[in-house]
Amino acid sequence: MEKLKIIGGDLLRGTVRISGAKNSAVALIPATILAESRVTIEGLPDISDVRVLGELIEEIGGTFHFDGKEAMIDPTNIVSMPLPNGKVKKLRASYYLMGAMVGRFKKAVIGLPGGCHLGPRPIDQHIKGFEALGVKVTNEQGAIYLRADELRGARIYLDVVSVGATINIMLAAVRAKGRTIIENAAKEPEIIDVATLLSNMGAKIKGAGTDVIRIDGVEKLSGCRHSIIPDRIEAGTFMIAAAAMGQEVIIDNVIPQHLESLTAKLREMGVQAEANDDQILVKGVPHMKAVDVKTLVYPGFPTDLQQPFTALLTKANGTSVVTDTIYSARFKHIDELRRMNANIKVEGRSAIVTGPVQLQGARVKASDLRAGASLVIAGLMAEGVTEITGIEHIDRGYSHLVEKLTGLGATIWREKMTDQEIEQMQNS
Numbered sequence: 262m263e264k265l266k267i268i269g270g271d272l273l274r275g276t277v278r279i280s281g282a283k284n285s286a287v288a289l290i291p292a293t294i295l296a297e298s299r300v301t302i303e304g305l306p307d308i309s310d311v312r313v314l315g316e317l318i319e320e321i322g323g324t325f326h327f328d329g330k331e332a333m334i335d336p337t338n339i340v341s342m343p344l345p346n347g348k349v350k351k352l353r354a355s356y357y358l359m360g361a362m363v364g365r366f367k368k369a370v371i372g373l374p375g376g377c378h379l380g381p382r383p384i385d386q387h388i389k390g391f392e393a394l395g396v397k398v399t400n401e402q403g404a405i406y407l408r409a410d411e412l413r414g415a416r417i418y419l420d421v422v423s424v425g426a427t428i429n430i431m432l433a434a435v436r437a438k439g440r441t442i443i444e445n446a447a448k449e450p451e452i453i454d455v456a457t458l459l460s461n462m463g464a465k466i467k468g469a470g471t472d473v474i475r476i477d478g479v480e481k482l483s484g485c486r487h488s489i490i491p492d493r494i495e496a497g498t499f500m501i502a503a504a505a506m507g508q509e510v511i512i513d514n515v516i517p518q519h520l521e522s523l524t525a526k527l528r529e530m531g532v533q534a535e536a537n538d539d540q541i542l543v544k545g546v547p548h549m550k551a552v553d554v555k556t557l558v559y560p561g562f563p564t565d566l567q568q569p570f571t572a573l574l575t576k577a578n579g580t581s582v583v584t585d586t587i588y589s590a591r592f593k594h595i596d597e598l599r600r601m602n603a604n605i606k607v608e609g610r611s612a613i614v615t616g617p618v619q620l621q622g623a624r625v626k627a628s629d630l631r632a633g634a635s636l637v638i639a640g641l642m643a644e645g646v647t648e649i650t651g652i653e654h655i656d657r658g659y660s661h662l663v664e665k666l667t668g669l670g671a672t673i674w675r676e677k678m679t680d681q682e683i684e685q686m687q688n689s
């Protein structure tokens with residue numbers, strides 16, 4: 262087991278290249294199950310979520326060859342094997358195996374998913390969608406059983422805007438008989454990416470990226486080559502790091518439009534952020550203004566950037582209020598930031614940050630993926646040494662983070678934990 266160590270205070274400068282989007286990758290890989298021949302996905306991030314999904318594909322009879330960037334997936338011999346336990350528990354996105362397996366085999370048994378603990382993460386809208394398509398869904402001892410005689414297109418109105426439910430319903434509906442209409446669908450870029458892959462495989466999907474998606478089911482889907490979109494959350498994390506400690510940092514391989522809500526907030530704080538084609542240039546400034554932020558569905562401010570952004574706000578002048586309307590308990594990073602001298606209190610769904618303070622290096626623990634990113638940013642800003650444990654969460658979603666930050670001039674490295682440190686961490 263490893264920990265991260267950071268000596269704070271280094272100024273960041275240079276160019277960082279953003280990897281493919283984690284939140285697309287984790288849906289694209291299950292989506293390939295629907296093809297009946299080989300699919301190649303270019304530009305995948307080298308993260309543990311991708312590797313775990315690859316192992317799951319192999320467990321059910323497929324092949325998955327991944328060189329850290331490109332994956333060749335052959336789903337031809339996949340069977341609908343029950344996956345009630347084991348690796349499915351390691352990540353939230355294993356729930357996409359439900360839609361994909363039901364689409365291809367009309368049956369699936371999948372354990373309830375894992376992923377970051379951010380408050381309740383219900384899947385009632387996924388189930389409502391599957392049932393509308395004719396699937397009988399039962400929950401038996403922590404696993405979801407899905408079975409259909411036939412998948413029939415349906416009109417489905419989502420009661421809450423959900424990325425997961427929108428994608429999962431799309432995965433099943435591409436093989437249903439007739440037309441499915443998803444109303445009040447989520448509009449995240451990752452949904453467009455999954456729809457693009459499915460369309461390249463032969464699916465008929467219109468309206469992805471709007472709140473009404475129309476899907477005409479087809480008999481068969483086949484292999485193709487697909488290039489993933491860049492990770493807007495990784496890009497946003499580097500933009501925040503650059504605002505915190507950057508002289509001039511170019512974030513390369515981005516779709517600037519995907520990051521407009523963050524760019525606007527950074528500008529409101531007084532940070533210079535200029536977008537062109539596929540790059541964003543961020544220049545840090547000595548004094549930043551406090552701002553209020555509310556996380557919303559896309560194109561609003563992403564919940565996944567709330568935690569890293571909170572670390573930045575400790576350096577802003579005045580009081581900032583950060584409200585997470587998507588996840589009620591996405592504040593586990595706050596206690597750790599406080600250990601580093603941050604002045605933050607949590608009231609209901611809001612964190613109230615008063616700055617500026619000089620953060621101090623400390624021993625902290627990442628409780629989830631973006632909490633980890635928040636602590637890394639805090640470590641870069643802090644005086645002295647910060648040690649972060651729980652970095653397996655960070656490895657779920659950031660590809661080569663240490664190398665990328667080192668390339669920008671940060672002093673950060675991984676170190677093996679001693680047995681005593683592992684024991685202490687497990688008991689804390």
Ligand SMILES: CC(=O)N[C@H]1[C@@H](OP(=O)(O)OP(=O)(O)OC[C@H]2O[C@@H](n3ccc(=O)[nH]c3=O)[C@H](O)[C@@H]2O)O[C@H](CO)[C@@H](O)[C@@H]1O
Pocket residue numbers: 284353381382383384385386387388421422423424425426447449557558559563564565586587588
């Ligand atoms: C809309 C939104 O910001 N989605 C984020 C959410 O996606 P993720 O796919 O995890 O979550 P959803 O978009 O599905 O959920 C959005 C909201 O709807 C609720 N919900 C969802 C499904 C359901 O069946 N019932 C239900 O009540 C959730 O509890 C949550 O409050 O977390 C991901 C990982 O952090 C982010 O990348 C996504 O951008």
Ligand SMILES: C=C(OP(=O)(O)O)C(=O)O
Pocket residue numbers: 283284352353354375376377565630631658
């Ligand atoms: C919380 C996240 O991931 P997951 O939903 O896969 O746990 C995230 O990407 O910020």
